Amino acid sequence: MTPAATSSSTAAALAAATLPGDELTPRQAERRQRILRASTALAARGGYEAVQMREVAEGADVALGTLYRYFPSKVHLLVAVMLEQLGRLHEQVGRRPPAGEDPAARVAETLTQAFHALGREPRLAEAMVRALSFADRSVSREVDEVSSLTSAIVLAAARLGEEPTAAQQAALRVIGHTWYAALLAWLSGRASPAEVRADLHTAARLLTLD
Numbered sequence: 001m002t003p004a005a006t007s008s009s010t011a012a013a014l015a016a017a018t019l020p021g022d023e024l025t026p027r028q029a030e031r032r033q034r035i036l037r038a039s040t041a042l043a044a045r046g047g048y049e050a051v052q053m054r055e056v057a058e059g060a061d062v063a064l065g066t067l068y069r070y071f072p073s074k075v076h077l078l079v080a081v082m083l084e085q086l087g088r089l090h091e092q093v094g095r096r097p098p099a100g101e102d103p104a105a106r107v108a109e110t111l112t113q114a115f116h117a118l119g120r121e122p123r124l125a126e127a128m129v130r131a132l133s134f135a136d137r138s139v140s141r142e143v144d145e146v147s148s149l150t151s152a153i154v155l156a157a158a159r160l161g162e163e164p165t166a167a168q169q170a171a172l173r174v175i176g177h178t179w180y181a182a183l184l185a186w187l188s189g190r191a192s193p194a195e196v197r198a199d200l201h202t203a204a205r206l207l208t209l210d
Helices: 003-015 026-046 053-060 064-070 075-095 103-118 120-132 137-158 166-187 193-208
Strands: none
Touching: 026 053, 026 064, 026 075, 026 120, 053 064, 053 075, 075 103, 075 120, 075 137, 103 120, 103 137, 103 166, 103 193, 120 166, 137 166, 166 193
16 A cells, blocks of 8 residues: 555545535534544543533534534544544654564554553543444444554554555454454553553564465
């Protein structure tokens, strides 16, 4: 995948999860950003339970009915917050590529840095991961976009230099699954930061296996 392709995948993911089928006007895009900022602030302060739709609407200065037109539920909203966070990470990887000597080292470095960033906002991380865990079929499109963007981040970090093989594509999926499972284990107190880092390094090595 080329840098242009990964960049377009980021843009597509971030444009989704709102007013399906509609082009956002500048005013709508600004309103959507206010909603996401309000949601992020509430989640960072109090986690999943603190994100109440009425409080989000008040914080974003929009009517409650308007909020529901953009995001039908709290889960839709927090998955969109995760997409925004992942989009920033993807852009960061493009601006400052990891310096590891091989694809596995570069992927492990990127995901470990992302984990440390989430560790600084544990309640926000908890809210986003819980939303993914609670997502039902109505959020399947947005969850697929989270998965696709996670793979794009891993692929950008790996810098394979060519189209990934079938084995590498499978490794990308497993790395994504490991990333979210490790986050969930850490947030629930079942894994230490050291164990999360070890799991991420182990999963990243799949990219170098024949």
